[in-house]
Amino acid sequence: MFPARFRYEAPHSLEEAIGLLRDGGDYVKVLAGGQSLVPMMKLRFASPDMLGDINGLPGLAYHRADPDGTLRIGALCRHSDLERSELLQGTQPTMAAAAPLVADPLVRNRGTLVGSLCHADPQGDWASVMLALGGSVIAQGSNGRRAIPLADFVTGPFQNVLEHDEIAVEAVVPAAKGARAGGYLKLERRVGDFATVGTAVAIETSGGTVTRAGIALTGVGGSTIGCPEAAAALTGKPLSAQTIAEAAELAAAAAQPRTDHRGSAEYKRQMVRVFVKRILGGNLPSTTGQTAERAA
Numbered sequence: 001m002f003p004a005r006f007r008y009e010a011p012h013s014l015e016e017a018i019g020l021l022r023d024g025g026d027y028v029k030v031l032a033g034g035q036s037l038v039p040m041m042k043l044r045f046a047s048p049d050m051l052g053d054i055n056g057l058p059g060l061a062y063h064r065a066d067p068d069g070t071l072r073i074g075a076l077c078r079h080s081d082l083e084r085s086e087l088l089q090g091t092q093p094t095m096a097a098a099a100p101l102v103a104d105p106l107v108r109n110r111g112t113l114v115g116s117l118c119h120a121d122p123q124g125d126w127a128s129v130m131l132a133l134g135g136s137v138i139a140q141g142s143n144g145r146r147a148i149p150l151a152d153f154v155t156g157p158f159q160n161v162l163e164h165d166e167i168a169v170e171a172v173v174p175a176a177k178g179a180r181a182g183g184y185l186k187l188e189r190r191v192g193d194f195a196t197v198g199t200a201v202a203i204e205t206s207g208g209t210v211t212r213a214g215i216a217l218t219g220v221g222g223s224t225i226g227c228p229e230a231a232a233a234l235t236g237k238p239l240s241a242q243t244i245a246e247a248a249e250l251a252a253a254a255a256q257p258r259t260d261h262r263g264s265a266e267y268k269r270q271m272v273r274v275f276v277k278r279i280l281g282g283n284l285p286s287t288t289g290q291t292a293e294r295a296a
């Protein structure tokens with residue numbers, strides 16, 4: 001199918017792009033990698049009056065760490081940049097594990113992490129990774145710049161809190177206070193598919209104690225699911241078989257899977273349990289390990 005008729009604009013500066021969104025009509029959309037928006041338009045699930053293509057905006061195709069370790073990912077940083085990133089491989093085990101599991105190489109060459117967060121697909125891999133890491137989105141609009149914690153950014157399936165004239169310019173992962181560990185595991189029907197079940201785990205440890213934990217789930221509910229109770233079961237304690245089992249149980253309980261052609265609800269819940277144990281078990285007692293495998 002072909003998209004409905006739309007106006008196309010390619011601004012050259014962020015200010016121009018924000019102005020276009022503000023003044024461009026009732027239904028304007030930012031175009032980043034186009035890997036979710038264009039299929040939606042072709043299927044006529046989305047028929048914006050105007051697209052503001054941000055690909056020509058300077059200075060947004062980066063990912064870098066501040067001196068204190070805060071990670072910043074610009075709006076035009078592609079999935080493939082993250083997949084090949086030595087910075088991620090050295091410092092961000094959960095992100096490094098997820099990056100090669102997002103879609104397929106063609107999609108990864110164009111799609112962006114920030115676009116994925118904005119798209120807010122319950123089956124999007126990056127939202128659960130960023131939620132587990134305590135990440136946030138930096139939005140810029142006519143009224144200035146603001147930071148939005150990921151926990152508040154996604155409000156439901158395909159919904160976020162951005163204002164009409166706001167562009168998500170950056171995603172941010174806070175600096176770790178201890179040694180970072182974790183991973184991302186994804187059950188998919190075939191390589192390149194969306195997650196039947198995805199599980200992101202991010203922990204920080206200091207002196208053998210877990211000082212911060214985040215667990216979040218992909219594809220097992222109407223939205224990305226954070227698991228604060230599961231994370232709390234790990235925090236302030238040494239990582240042990242018992243705390244891991246407890247966290248796995250609480251994460252499985254937080255899942256809201258539905259039985260469908262990909263599997264029964266109970267099977268999906270069990271996979272969450274297995275993934276949490278597998279990721280954290282792989283990090284026992286190491287603090288830098290990563291888990292980057294596709295689950296068959």
Ligand SMILES: Cc1cc2nc3c(=O)[nH]c(=O)nc-3n(C[C@H](O)[C@H](O)[C@H](O)COP(=O)(O)OP(=O)(O)OC[C@H]3O[C@@H](n4cnc5c(N)ncnc54)[C@H](O)[C@@H]3O)c2cc1C
Pocket residue numbers: 029030031032033034035036037038039075101102103104107110111112113114115116118119121123124125126162166167168169192193194195
């Ligand atoms: C065949 C296929 C398989 C896929 N498999 C997976 C998968 O396994 N896992 C997965 O996570 N994703 C998957 N995707 C989706 C892919 O990751 C997309 O790249 C991503 O969801 C959207 O990023 P994008 O840059 O392409 O955004 P776009 O498609 O350009 O935009 C998506 C939405 O976000 C908005 N948006 C984008 N950037 C901004 C911004 N900076 N500020 C404000 N709004 C913005 C757009 O207006 C639009 O509403 C798949 C896509 C395809 C086509």
